[in-house]
């Protein structure tokens with residue numbers, strides 16, 4: 001899949017959330033305010049196990065993690081004009097801005113993103129590789145960096161809309177001293193994932209759900225914001241190459257567990273993923289076999 005061309009998708013005005021934060025206004029623009037059903041609740045201190053896996057003994061040098069965090073933070077702290085040299089074109093997911101915004105009336109996340117495609121090589125867009133900070137290309141291996149400035153009304157907004165990842169596995173690094181921001185949906189409740197210093201969080205993505213015929217479910221997650229603290233995350237997605245056709249592993253399909261997903265090309269799935277807004281696990285419908293389609297296991 002070659003880099004996407006410039007699109008004519010109309011997304012309306014998108015405020016840069018860091019600039020809003022700098023203004024110190026207590027007002028949150030209407031486009032960020034969620035419907036009451038979507039708003040986060042902060043009154044419960046829920047602790048539970050989830051299918052998001054914190055990894056402590058990952059063997060990655062902590063100095064390397066620190067340098068990635070440092071350079072990511074330096075990028076977000078640059079003046080807006082500098083960051084806007086690498087704009088994320090609507091309908092694409094690389095560059096600086098907000099991904100997955102596809103219409104003028106869509107609610108916005110309280111988040112700035114900077115994302116780069118790394119592999120396969122042909123998705124790389126050298127025009128989006130920043131020249132500043134000067135050590136960027138050396139230290140950074142991540143695909144997406146998310147910066148959530150403090151928000152005057154965390155109860156009204158979401159840092160990142162609910163979604164599962166289209167990848168097989170996702171590795172999430174959280175900045176030092178981060179507030180709790182990541183939440184996982186479990187049994188219809190949003191469970192906060194407590195950040196553990198120097199740990200990485202591994203999330204199961206849609207590809208693993210399909211390959212295991214639903215035995216391992218992709219994790220639906222979202223991010224919330226904090227009234228005083230900003231938050232930084234660095235996220236790497238591991239996915240099959242675009243040419244791969246995949247479907248459930250035959251050994252995991254039987255009479256008791258009939259085939260739930262069709263075979264499809266991962267490139268098409270990725271395209272479908274990035275051209276739709278984040279809406280829980282809705283994107284996975286692309287792969288699901290409809291109950292009345294009469295498919296055999």
Ligand SMILES: O=C(O)CCC(=O)C(=O)O
Nearest residue numbers: 144146181182223233235
């Ligand atoms: O920032 C977080 O905690 C979640 C990030 C995430 O889910 C993503 O970038 O897809």
